[in-house]
Each structure stands twice: as C-alpha cells, then as structure tokens.
Amino acid sequence: MNFLSKLKQNRHEAKLLESQKPYLEQFFVEANLIPTQAVLKLLSSTKNYDRTETGIQQPSTLLDLPSDKKGLVLVSPFSLNLITFIEQLYSDPSICIHFINEGIEQIPFLQQICRLKRVFSISHKEALNLRQGNSKQSLMFICVPEFHPKSLKSEYRVMINEHLCKFSSFPWLLKHKQQLPIYYLADDQKLSSANQPTTTFESMASYIQSYPSHIFSWIRLHTHRVEELSKLFVSQANQLEALIRYIRPHLTTLDLQQSLDALGKNKLALLSENLS
Amino acid sequence: MALGPIQQVKIATKSIKRLLLDTDTVEQIRASLAQTSCQPSMKKCYQHLSSMEKADQFNQFCLSRSKADLRQFLQNKVTVNSPDYWQQVSNFDGPVIFVTPHYGPFTIGCLKAVFDMGENKTINAFYDSPEKNPTTAIYKDVLNALGENFNPIYNDKRGLVRAIKCLKNKEIVTMMPDVFDLSGQSISVPFFGHFTTAMAGTAFLALKTNALIMQGYCVPTKSGGVHCVLEQPFQYQQTTDFEQDVYQLTSRLFLSMEKQISEAPEHWIYLRQLRNRLGLPLPQSENFNASKNKILAVVKNLNMNAKEIEDALNAFSNH
Incomplete structure (x- = not known):
C-alpha cells in the first residue's frame, strides 16, 4: 500500500474511532478513546505475518488445546485486548480465524483485520454450518457478543455501568454445533473457560467498565441497551399495528381484530417484562 | 424590497455558510428533500437553513419588543389565508385544538391566536418541558410575550389531564404531533410513502372532548411578516373503535402535513431527520x-x- 493510501486509511480509521464517542458517552459521561496510532501499529505488525509467512508450522503457545480439539470458540468484545490477542495468534500460520461479522459497519479497525489472509468474515449461518477443510489448520471462531443479533427476547442480561443490556446465546449455540471448547478472552490475555454464559457476560461487563477506552464498538454496544431495544421494539410493533390498520379496510373476509388485540397485549407484556 | 434568491445567498449569515460547507448536514437535508419529491438542490438546502434562522429571529423579536410593538406586528404583518376559518374557531362554543407541526415561525401563529381570540378563549400550548427537551425553554417566554390569555401545558400525565380540563372548559389547546418520541403515546401512520412515528395525543384529546380541530402552517413572507395557512376546521366523526379512530385521525393530520411539507419542505424544523424517520414502506409500494x-x-x-x-x-x- 503506498503512502497516500495508508494515510487515507489511517484517517478513515481515526474518523470511525471518533464516531464511537457519542455512544461511549451514553455509558460513561467522562471517558475517552485511546489514540488510533496504538492500534494501527498493532495491525501493521499483524499484517507483516501475511508478508513473511514461511509455511513452517509452529505450535501455538497461546492455545493450549487438547490434541483431539481442532479449534475453539472465542468470546470477546471488540477491543484492544482482542486485537492484541489476534496479533499474537496470527503469528502461528496454522491458525485460521473465522470472524463472525455479518454486515457490521462503522467499526474502526475491523475491516483491516478481516482483510488478513487467514481471517475470514462469515455469517452466523455459515459459522454454524462450517466444516473443517484442512486438518492442519485450527478452526477458530471469534464471537464478538455485540456483533450478534439481539432483541428484547435475547437470553442474557448484564449491567454495563448501570445500563441494562441484553446479549444472545449465539456463541454457545456455535460451540454446541461445532463441538468445540468455548473460551472468554480475559484482560490479561489469558483464555478462561466460558462454559457459563452468565459468568462470561459478567466478566465482559467488568472488562468494559474497567477499560472503556479500549473498546471500539460502542455504536454496537449502545444498541444492546434494553432502553434502545425497547424503543426499537415499540417502533416495530407500532409499524406492524399501523400496517394492519392500513390494510384492514380493504379486506372483506378477514377481520384482524384478534391480531390487533394480541399485538397490544403482547407488546405491553414484553415491555413490562424487560423494564421491570 | 423583497430579496431575490441570489441576493439572499450573498448575504447568508456565517452560520448558514458554515452549515452549507458541512457535507454531513447538506447530505442529510438533501436525502430528506429527495423523500419529499422536491429537488434536493443546494438552493433548497440554503432555503431550509435560512428558514430555521428566520424562525429563531422571530422568537428573538418577540422577546425584545414591547407589547405594543408586538401587537402592532401581529395586527399588521401576520395574516391568515381564511378569515372565515379563523372566525369560525374564535366563535366556536366548545373545545378547540390547533394543530401545527414544527413548521416555520409557529410561535407567531400561536401569538396571533392569543392576540385575536384571547379575550374569548384562553390559549394553552402543549409541548415537552424544557427538562425533557431543552429547545422548548424559549417557548414559555415567547408565547407569554403579550402577557395574558396564554398558558403552557407540559407533556406529561398531569399535562394530559390538564389539557382535557382546558378543552372541557371550551379553551384552545395547540398541539404539535410531529415530535419523534418512541413512548407509549406514539403510534405509526403513513407519511411520504412509509410508516412513521407520530404522537397520538392530539387525536386522543380530540376524540375525548369532541374538539373542533384546525390545522395551520405558518410561513414567513418576503416582507418580513408571517402568513398562516389554515385548513377547514372539522370535528372527527367517531366510531365505536377508539383505537382505530386514533389511527385514522392521526393519519388524516399527517396527510395534511405531508401535503404542506411537499409544497414547501424548507420550513419544517424536522426536515433533516425525515429520511431516518421513515420506516416500513407502505404495502402498495x-x-x-x-x-x-x-x-x-x-x-x-x-x-x-x-x-x-x-x-x-x-x-x-x-x-
């Protein structure tokens, strides 16, 4: 990449990082993000492995996997911690990273990571159905909780700096489907067992609260707040109700009053359940 | 002497120039203009920003002039397109709801009502409290500039009860249903080919009190005045289905707003947010x-x- 392209890319990353600030401020009134340069240096180092890959396989010292396990599911917020871990992991040419990242935009540094040769952006459906191709390569999935779909019906609730948030159980579904161990990336770069989702999310919340400046996905975390999910839900329910009321006068055989009654009742029930 | 478009551009204030140079601002306005089927030109963007500045200037005018000056302004420079509708409302022996979106110098329209009708009917303006929406902090002083016959009612549970009480007392309540607020009071209605969030409070109050409803839009004139475009007042014919009535009445109010905003989008305060406010497309689209x-x-x-x-x-x- 020539100098001007690199400069343009760096400016773009800086702009994306800056754009996270209003969402960070929803959680933490006085907090700042780390300078872009620190992360760009890390990414540059990671890209070097693509240039100097020799094909010599070295056992990874980071992943202490049993011999019958050909990979793992890693749960981590999108953070400096994760990018640092990826940089270390990527030095092992046997590691192939599948990053579950479906239409995620406006996240700094993500595109650069996904452009690495052995990092593949895949959808949730692809992740569940993926089969290991090369037996010499470890199948590693990265699940960033704030990148997964969410709704008021998402299974897990956790407080992040006094903001109630909800996250889905997708990483554990993936673990079950792929028959892989699941780990959480702790802030000391060690892998902790993530068999208990509640404990995992509590650890994640604790990390986010301790190092808010190290998190790069505030725009996504913001959408996991129950307050935001409720607004989205109300908007969707209102539009569905309006749609039914709009088409009803044109239908001669269908009444739809029962649907409207069910909508009203269930909307209130779901909102009450989540806001209590 | 009225200024033509080119002269207006030449003397654009620094703040407007700064906003026109901000690509995000211009992009938002143009994307919204495209939804209204209006040409999303730079000229239209300028007209929108200029209209917003003018609305602020009208508010400052109300705060800085004496009551006598203000009365003279309302008498001579604020006109209505249909004096018959105006009179009908003034003479109506029952509750009245004025409906206007956040369009042009709407506070002047409200003051006009206070000036012309205040002796017969108290005017009550229903809006979000400054604690909830700091931009409304100025309304109380502006709308009280004549010093009488006006009350603010803040949009909360007590406010709703108070509004019903005022209407049952045959007073006038002004409502602005185009606020974007995903609260329990909001519903969705058709708007520019999509469903959009609308406040149901206007319809709720109108149906509960059988109020006479008049929609109006305040447009600044080239001579420095304000012209109020009024629609024919009506009372909604209720059915036994209250919720369907709320939906139908709110849809009717928004249809009127859509028509006015299509003709002159530049005066709508929420123009920039229009694109993001449009949800599901209508089923025939x-x-x-x-x-x-x-x-x-x-x-x-x-x-x-x-x-x-x-x-x-x-x-x-x-x-």
Missing part, C-alpha cells in the same frame, strides 16, 4: 416485499398468528 420477512419476524416475536397476517398481506396485494 415496490419496496414492500423486501420487508415481508422482517414483518413476519416481528409477528413471531409478538406471539401473533403469522398465518393470519401473511394471508392478510396476500389478500391486500391481490386487492
């Missing part, structure tokens, strides 16, 4: 089919009968 899966996902989330909804949508498209 080409884009609707792409949203069907999302709709059915919401139906399932709400534990509703998905087959019934799917059958209804198919029946509508075959209609």
Whole structure:
C-alpha cells in the first residue's frame, strides 16, 4: 500500500474511532478513546505475518488445546485486548480465524483485520454450518457478543455501568454445533473457560467498565441497551399495528381484530417484562 | 424590497455558510428533500437553513419588543389565508385544538391566536418541558410575550389531564404531533410513502372532548411578516373503535402535513431527520416485499398468528 493510501486509511480509521464517542458517552459521561496510532501499529505488525509467512508450522503457545480439539470458540468484545490477542495468534500460520461479522459497519479497525489472509468474515449461518477443510489448520471462531443479533427476547442480561443490556446465546449455540471448547478472552490475555454464559457476560461487563477506552464498538454496544431495544421494539410493533390498520379496510373476509388485540397485549407484556 | 434568491445567498449569515460547507448536514437535508419529491438542490438546502434562522429571529423579536410593538406586528404583518376559518374557531362554543407541526415561525401563529381570540378563549400550548427537551425553554417566554390569555401545558400525565380540563372548559389547546418520541403515546401512520412515528395525543384529546380541530402552517413572507395557512376546521366523526379512530385521525393530520411539507419542505424544523424517520414502506409500494420477512419476524416475536397476517398481506396485494 503506498503512502497516500495508508494515510487515507489511517484517517478513515481515526474518523470511525471518533464516531464511537457519542455512544461511549451514553455509558460513561467522562471517558475517552485511546489514540488510533496504538492500534494501527498493532495491525501493521499483524499484517507483516501475511508478508513473511514461511509455511513452517509452529505450535501455538497461546492455545493450549487438547490434541483431539481442532479449534475453539472465542468470546470477546471488540477491543484492544482482542486485537492484541489476534496479533499474537496470527503469528502461528496454522491458525485460521473465522470472524463472525455479518454486515457490521462503522467499526474502526475491523475491516483491516478481516482483510488478513487467514481471517475470514462469515455469517452466523455459515459459522454454524462450517466444516473443517484442512486438518492442519485450527478452526477458530471469534464471537464478538455485540456483533450478534439481539432483541428484547435475547437470553442474557448484564449491567454495563448501570445500563441494562441484553446479549444472545449465539456463541454457545456455535460451540454446541461445532463441538468445540468455548473460551472468554480475559484482560490479561489469558483464555478462561466460558462454559457459563452468565459468568462470561459478567466478566465482559467488568472488562468494559474497567477499560472503556479500549473498546471500539460502542455504536454496537449502545444498541444492546434494553432502553434502545425497547424503543426499537415499540417502533416495530407500532409499524406492524399501523400496517394492519392500513390494510384492514380493504379486506372483506378477514377481520384482524384478534391480531390487533394480541399485538397490544403482547407488546405491553414484553415491555413490562424487560423494564421491570 | 423583497430579496431575490441570489441576493439572499450573498448575504447568508456565517452560520448558514458554515452549515452549507458541512457535507454531513447538506447530505442529510438533501436525502430528506429527495423523500419529499422536491429537488434536493443546494438552493433548497440554503432555503431550509435560512428558514430555521428566520424562525429563531422571530422568537428573538418577540422577546425584545414591547407589547405594543408586538401587537402592532401581529395586527399588521401576520395574516391568515381564511378569515372565515379563523372566525369560525374564535366563535366556536366548545373545545378547540390547533394543530401545527414544527413548521416555520409557529410561535407567531400561536401569538396571533392569543392576540385575536384571547379575550374569548384562553390559549394553552402543549409541548415537552424544557427538562425533557431543552429547545422548548424559549417557548414559555415567547408565547407569554403579550402577557395574558396564554398558558403552557407540559407533556406529561398531569399535562394530559390538564389539557382535557382546558378543552372541557371550551379553551384552545395547540398541539404539535410531529415530535419523534418512541413512548407509549406514539403510534405509526403513513407519511411520504412509509410508516412513521407520530404522537397520538392530539387525536386522543380530540376524540375525548369532541374538539373542533384546525390545522395551520405558518410561513414567513418576503416582507418580513408571517402568513398562516389554515385548513377547514372539522370535528372527527367517531366510531365505536377508539383505537382505530386514533389511527385514522392521526393519519388524516399527517396527510395534511405531508401535503404542506411537499409544497414547501424548507420550513419544517424536522426536515433533516425525515429520511431516518421513515420506516416500513407502505404495502402498495415496490419496496414492500423486501420487508415481508422482517414483518413476519416481528409477528413471531409478538406471539401473533403469522398465518393470519401473511394471508392478510396476500389478500391486500391481490386487492
């Protein structure tokens, strides 16, 4: 990449990082993000492995996997911690990273990571159905909780700096489907067992609260707040109700009053359940 | 002497120039203008920003002039398109709701009502408190500039009760249903080919009190005055289905707003947000089919009968 392209890319990353600030401020009134340069240096180092890959396989010292396990599911917020871990992991040419990242935009540094040769952006459906191709390569999935779909019906609730948030159980579904161990990336770069989702999310919340400046996905975390999910839900329910009321006068055989009654009742029930 | 467009551009204030140079601002305005079928030109962007500045200037005018000057202004420079409608409202022996979106110098329209009708009917303006929305902090002083016959009513549970009381007392309440607030008081109605969030309070109050409703839009004139475009006052013919009535009445109010905003979008304060406020396309639109899966996902989330909804949508498209 020539100098001007690199400069343009760096400016773009800086702009994306800056754009996270209003969402960070929803959680933490006085907090700042780390300078872009620190992360760009890390990414540059990671890209070097693509240039100097020799094909010599070295056992990874980071992943202490049993011999019958050909990979793992890693749960981590999108953070400096994760990018640092990826940089270390990527030095092992046997590691192939599948990053579950479906239409995620406006996240700094993500595109650069996904452009690495052995990092593949895949959808949730692809992740569940993926089969290991090369037996010499470890199948590693990265699940960033704030990148997964969410709704008021998402299974897990956790407080992040006094903001109630909800996250889905997708990483554990993936673990079950792929028959892989699941780990959480702790802030000391060690892998902790993530068999208990509640404990995992509590650890994640604790990390986010301790190092808010190290998190790069505030725009996504913001959408996991129950307050935001409720607004989205109300908007969707209102539009569905309006749609039914709009088409009803044109239908001669269908009444739809029962649907409207069910909508009203269930909307209130779901909102009450989540806001209590 | 009225200034032509080119002269207006030449003397654009620094703040407008700065905003016109901000690509995000211009892009938002142009994207919204495109929704109104209005040409999303730089000239229109300028006209919008200029109209917003003028509305502020009118508010400052009200705060800085004496009551006598203000009365003279309202008498000579603020006109209505239909004096008959104005008179009908003034003479109506019952509750009245003035409906206006955040359009042009709407506070001047409210002051005009206070000036012309205040002796017969107290004017009450219903809006979000400054604690909830700091931009409304100026309203109380502006609308009280004549010093009498006006009361603010803040949009909360007590406010709703108070508004009903004022209406039952045959007073006038001004309502602005174009606020974007995903609260329990909001519903969705058609607007510019999509469903949008609308406040149901206006319809609720009108139906509960059988009020006379008049919609109006305040447009700044080239001579420095304000012209109020009024629609024919009406009382809504209620059915036994209250919620359907709320939807139908709110839809009617928004249809009127859509028409006015299509003709002169530059005066609408929420123009910049229009694109983001438009949700699901209407079912007769080409884009609707792409949203069907999302709709059915919401139906399932709400534990509703998905087959019934799917059958209804198919029946509508075959209609």
